[in-house]
Amino acid sequence: QVQLVESGGGLVQAGGSLRLSCADSGRTFSTYAMGWFRQASGKEREFVAAIQWSGGSTNYADSVKGRFTISRDNAKKMVYLQMKTLKPEDTAVYYCAGSRSLGVPVERGSYAYWGQGTQVTVSS
Numbered sequence: 001q002v003q004l005v006e007s008g009g010g011l012v013q014a015g016g017s018l019r020l021s022c023a024d025s026g027r028t029f030s031t032y033a034m035g036w037f038r039q040a041s042g043k044e045r046e047f048v049a050a051i052q053w054s055g056g057s058t059n060y061a062d063s064v065k066g067r068f069t070i071s072r073d074n075a076k077k078m079v080y081l082q083m084k085t086l087k088p089e090d091t092a093v094y095y096c097a098g099s100r101s102l103g104v105p106v107e108r109g110s111y112a113y114w115g116q117g118t119q120v121t122v123s124s
Contacts, residue, residue, distance in 0.1 A: 009118030
């Protein structure tokens with residue numbers, strides 16, 4: 001079973017950086033694709049980034065390409081989201097998610113496991 005806990009959120013000024021972490025206390029982390037989603041107030045939850053179980057392939061939303069980097073450490077059962085050049089529109093609750101997919105899925109429905117989320121607020 002996958003149990004996900006996010007950390008690293010906070011308040012940052014526009015142009016700043018944050019690194020989100022997601023820890024999995026389950027036994028099968030290395031076999032799951034992992035993704036990050038975000039949900040701004042009053043909006044739908046949207047895809048941000050995903051990484052294949054092996055780390056060999058990644059996928060990003062157009063809005064974060066070149067600014068965000070997803071990575072994972074299977075030995076530590078951790079997945080990270082390095083966020084740079086943050087913008088006020090990046091403000092949202094960020095969720096870590098796990099999928100049994102062998103690829104890098106972007107659809108919410110492909111992810112069976114979700115963390116509780118961590119708030120990221122970018123001030124202008």
